[in-house]
Every structure is written in structure tokens, then in C-alpha cells.
Amino acid sequence: MKFIHTSDWHIGNNFFNFSKEDNLKLEKARFDVIDSIFQYARQNSIELIISAGDQFDKGEYRSSILLKKLFSIFNNYPEIKIVMITGNHDFISQKTIYNQIDKKEYPANLIFIDDKQILEFKEYNCKIYATSLKEKNSRQNPLDWIPDDKEQNLKIVVGHGSLKIEGKYSPDDFPIDLDLATKKNLDYLALGHWHSFYKQDDRTYYCGVMENLQFKEEGFILVVDLQKDQLPEVEKVKISFYNWDEKKYELNDNNLENFILETKNDANEQKIKSLVIYGFLSFSNLEKLNNFLIECQSLFFKCFIKNEVFLKPEEDEILKVVDQSYIKDIVKKLISMKQTKDLPFQTDEKVPKESIVDKALLSIYDFYKEERK
Ligand SMILES: [Mn+2]
Numbered sequence: 001m002k003f004i005h006t007s008d009w010h011i012g013n014n015f016f017n018f019s020k021e022d023n024l025k026l027e028k029a030r031f032d033v034i035d036s037i038f039q040y041a042r043q044n045s046i047e048l049i050i051s052a053g054d055q056f057d058k059g060e061y062r063s064s065i066l067l068k069k070l071f072s073i074f075n076n077y078p079e080i081k082i083v084m085i086t087g088n089h090d091f092i093s094q095k096t097i098y099n100q101i102d103k104k105e106y107p108a109n110l111i112f113i114d115d116k117q118i119l120e121f122k123e124y125n126c127k128i129y130a131t132s133l134k135e136k137n138s139r140q141n142p143l144d145w146i147p148d149d150k151e152q153n154l155k156i157v158v159g160h161g162s163l164k165i166e167g168k169y170s171p172d173d174f175p176i177d178l179d180l181a182t183k184k185n186l187d188y189l190a191l192g193h194w195h196s197f198y199k200q201d202d203r204t205y206y207c208g209v210m211e212n213l214q215f216k217e218e219g220f221i222l223v224v225d226l227q228k229d230q231l232p233e234v235e236k237v238k239i240s241f242y243n244w245d246e247k248k249y250e251l252n253d254n255n256l257e258n259f260i261l262e263t264k265n266d267a268n269e270q271k272i273k274s275l276v277i278y279g280f281l282s283f284s285n286l287e288k289l290n291n292f293l294i295e296c297q298s299l300f301f302k303c304f305i306k307n308e309v310f311l312k313p314e315e316d317e318i319l320k321v322v323d324q325s326y327i328k329d330i331v332k333k334l335i336s337m338k339q340t341k342d343l344p345f346q347t348d349e350k351v352p353k354e355s356i357v358d359k360a361l362l363s364i365y366d367f368y369k370e371e372r373k
Pocket residue numbers: 054087088089160192193194
């Protein structure tokens with residue numbers, strides 16, 4: 001049997017560092033990507049989607065309009081069944097978004113789990129054990145109740161929580177034993193909660209988000225092919241709209257042009273970029289950089305810039321600020337070493353020797369400039 005494993009759609013998420021208008025675009029993208037998942041399933045004749053929770057972000061506070069919008073997508077693909085549990089963001093409660101619409105109006109192809117449930121799919125010779133969360137936090141393993149016995153059927157579990165990896169989980173965040181799939185004789189354990197793809201063992205997977213909420217997340221939809229007594233074949237498929245990309249550069253007078261060119265070549269209105277730049281530049285290059293950073297905003301959907309590039313003082317400028325003491329001789333010596341490229345020390349291959357001298361000169365300059373104030 002083949003199915004798609006997805007989770008953590010986080011519909012309704014508020015992107016704090018984006019304008020209201022951009023938030024609307026980011027939200028539209030999430031719905032478009034969900035539609036693309038169903039399209040992918042239809043094109044590949046996959047008739048089952050498993051969604052492992054956190055479909056909504058802060059589900060108790062979201063309008064039913066979002067739920068109706070989601071259901072209207074499901075309704076367009078009546079041949080595709082979707083099994084859906086809840087996570088710690090959209091847990092079952094009186095106020096949950098899932099109670100804002102009468103269950104009679106739920107799409108016929110949606111199998112919504114509001115507790116613990118065992119589903120039997122005769123057409124696949126498969127049983128799915130599904131658990132929805134009913135609170136924001138718990139020290140209880142949500143998958144404890146699943147029987148250990150080996151079955152004739154394919155045995156799939158879908159849950160939401162954190163694998164108990166030392167240093168990577170907190171004990172009140174629905175801890176799940178690392179060897180749960182083995183212990184419970186599962187063919188596949190479909191997990192939600194972590195926002196990046198993670199494979200614990202041959203049968204235990206987090207798919208991660210299909211559309212990022214922030215930098216450093218990397219999720220996929222997983223296309224899972226299961227045969228009894230064989231290892232699952234799991235294919236990562238990237239279906240996302242926006243691409244979140246973080247880059248860090250140490251800039252100097254020699255590589256500035258390259259940086260500008262590289263960043264321009266990367267321009268894309270579906271890209272959300274973060275640039276962390278640091279280093280020292282001459283006056284004219286610093287001006288060039290600052291002009292480029294303004295232009296940068298129009299190259300991407302949004303560009304976040306952390307700028308720690310400083311003006312490199314000219315050499316005579318340094319000599320002017322230091323006093324007449326021995327330090328002046330040191331500065332002169334450093335400058336002449338730099339000019340003759342006779343630098344009597346070793347550095348890491350990636351660090352140009354000259355930049356060490358520049359940093360030394362700059363520290364001296366900053367120190368004496370402070371003194372004079
Ligand atoms: Mn979660």
C-alpha cells in the first residue's frame with residue numbers, strides 16, 4: 001500500500017516579523033500547498049493521506065472560516081481519504097476549531113480522530129492506530145495504549161509528540177519511546193510535532209512541515225510504500241511554495257563584488273532570505289554595500305539583514321589617533337608588514353593573514369578613539 005505522511009500545517013500561524021499583507025500571502029500559500037499535496041496524490045494514484053496533527057496553529061483561537069476553507073479542498077478530492085489526528089496546537093477541547101462546525105458537515109473522505117481509535121482498511125489489509133491529543137502538554141506517552149502484538153495486517157500508528165532523544169525533548173512534551181515501533185511490532189510510525197524531517201529508524205519518521213514557519217526548518221511530504229514483512233520505502237517529496245534561505249558572509253574589500261553578484265543571482269520572489277554579514281570595508285565599498293542592501297529588499301519576498309560590517313579606517317587615520325608612545329611604532333610596524341606581505345605568523349587556511357593585521361589595527365584604532373572622547 002502507498003500513502004502520504006504529512007503533518008504540522010499550522011494554518012493560521014501569525015508570522016510576527018511580516019506585515020499583515022505578507023501574512024495573508026503566507027497563509028494563502030499554506031492552503032495552496034495543501035491543495036498541491038492532494039493533486040500530487042491524485043496524479044500518483046495515492047488514495048490515502050495521513051496527517052499527524054497541528055493542522056492549525058493555536059486551534060482554540062482560529063476562525064471556522066479557516067476550517068471551512070480546508071474542508072473545501074478535501075471536498076475536491078473525494079476519492080482520496082484523509083486520516084487526521086490533532087496535535088498540541090489544535091488539541092481536542094470545548095473551544096477547538098474542530099467543534100466550530102457540525103460534524104455532519106465534515107467532508108465524507110475525512111476520517112477525523114477525536115480520541116483514540118483503531119481504523120481498519122480492508123482494501124489495504126491494514127490497521128491504523130490513531131491518537132489525538134487533548135491537551136497542550138503532558139508527561140504521558142500518547143501511544144502507550146497501543147497493543148504490542150504482531151499482526152497479520154499492516155500495523156501503522158499515527159501520533160503527535162517528541163521522541164525521547166536526550167537534550168532534544170522536554171518531559172512534558174508528549175514523550176515517545178525511541179524503540180516504540182519495534183516494541184509494538186509496527187510496520188510504520190507516522191509522527192508529527194517536529195518541524196524538520198527526522199528518521200529515527202527504518203519504521204519511525206517525522207515528515208516535518210510542508211511549508212516553513214521559520215528559518216532552519218526542513219520538512220517534506222513522505223510517500224510511504226508498505227509491504228508486509230518488508231522495510232518501508234519512504235520517499236521525501238518537496239511540495240512547498242516559499243523557500244526560506246539563510247546565509248552568512250564575512251565581507252572584505254576583495255569579496256564584496258562576489259557577494260553582491262551571488263545574492264543578485266539568487267533573486268526570487270518566492271524566497272525568504274536571511275543575510276548575516278560581518279567584516280570591514282573601505283569607505284567606498286561600505287557605501288556600495290549599503291546601497292545594495294536597500295536594493296536587496298526588492299529581490300526577495302522578504303529579506304532579513306543582520307549587518308555587522310564596519311568601516312575600516314585608513315592607515316594614516318590610525319596613526320593620527322594613537323599617541324606618541326611605543327604604540328605608534330607598533331602600528332607603523334604592522335602597516336609595513338602588511339605592505340611587504342611579510343607576515344611572521346600562521347593562520348587557518350580560510351583566514352587571510354592580512355585580515356588578522358586589519359583586525360589588530362582596528363582594535364588599536366577603536367581603543368585610542370575611545371580614549372580621546
Ligand atoms: Mn506540535
